[in-house]
Amino acid sequence: MEGACYRWLLLLFLLTRGLAPEVAGEVEESSDGPDASQGPVWLTDVPAAVEFISAAEVAIIGFFQDLEIPVVSVFHSMVQKFQDVSFGISNDSEVLAHYNITKNSISLFRLVDNEQLKLEGEDIENMEATQLIRFIETNSLRLVTEYNPMTGFGLFNTLIEIHLLLVINKASPEYAENMHRYREAARLFQRKILFILVDSGIKENGKVISFFKLKESQLPALAIYRTLDDQWDTLPISEVTVERVQNFCDGFLEGKLLRENRKSEEMTSKVEL
Known part of the structure; x- marks a missing residue:
């Protein structure tokens, strides 16, 4: 347990270190806030x-x-x-x-x-x-929260133990549509899983890619992490769909690890060779 917490603290430190202090906000701008000219x-x-x-x-x-x-x-x-x-x-x-x-x-x-x-x-x-x-x-954590120096630490103020990260370049042409579907999927797991965005176009965020043993060629990708026992998994994806995100999250909640299956497949392949 202590080891898991330490590694998660280390991950958050790596993710937030050196980033510009931006206001923590939703990935897609919300329309339910009041107009700037109004009061509370x-x-x-x-x-x-x-x-x-x-x-x-x-x-x-x-x-x-x-x-x-x-x-x-x-x-x-x-x-x-x-x-x-x-x-x-x-x-x-x-x-x-x-x-x-x-x-x-x-x-x-x-x-x-x-x-x-x-x-x-x-x-x-x-x-x-x-x-x-x-x-x-x-x-200010939301249905989808982007990592920055503030929100990284704010994650410790939630009792939700499972965090799902979408690692994607926000400058990519497919970003907007992928984020729309990622946000839709987030509604299915409210109060169960925190949905997070990590912009792979930011140099400092390369640390999260290496933490989850992802290669640049595998991006965009989903990475899921449970703070309780340090368990994690990844899923490289060419396109975000609600069904794909849902199946990945459900599989993790059921204890299925895709990376373990991939390791088994690789070992079998090597034996056959």
């Missing part, structure tokens, strides 16, 4: 809050008992910086009670794993913008 949505009752959260991949709500504290204005400024995130705000007592809020708090809700992450207490009342930005960047 006021949530005046529990049904409105529930509907607001369920409609977004990443929703951030400021639960404020006191609207005069400095962090409230900082929270408002986040709407313009993160236009692909849904921001809400509430000081309604019933809404706060529904989400077990007993003090001023900022909560991030993720559709991908049904998580609610909180910043609360005296520490947030005078929180600076850079601190809140880091919290949002680090924890």
Whole structure:
């Protein structure tokens, strides 16, 4: 167990080291975030809050008992910086009670794993913008999340143990269509598998290719990893299809390893020779 965790930490370090600090975001731009000219949505009752959260991949709500504290204005400024995130705000007592809020708090809700992450207490009342930005960047995991310095570490804040990586060059002509189908497949495994994009066109991401023993000639490829026991598998693919991704994930969940089968085939071939 310790060895597996260490190797996964090492992988994340290799993936995130040296990359430019970009805002963690969805691979395909979301349309459910508010317009930059708007502020957070006021949530005046529990049904409105529930509907607001369920409609977004990443929703951030400021639960404020006191609207005069400095962090409230900082929270408002986040709407313009993160236009692909849904921001809400509430000081309604019933809404706060529904989400077990007993003090001023900022909560991030993720559709991908049904998580609610909180910043609360005296520490947030005078929180600076850079601190809140880091919290949002680090924890905004989505149906498909691209690796960057922030999201790599944010993966540790989820209880989902299996991560599926699509290693593909984002500059390739087939990228957009492949990503569309990859995203469709991600909906089938919500709260079971985290779907991740690794851009093979970024030089530093060559480390992930070698970690999974993939060759450049085998890309694009899928790589799946389970943090619990360090088990992994790969599948070179010429085209991403929902069925192919689904079969690969189902096979891994059932304990079938394609790379082990490939090794057996190679050994058999050598014996025959």
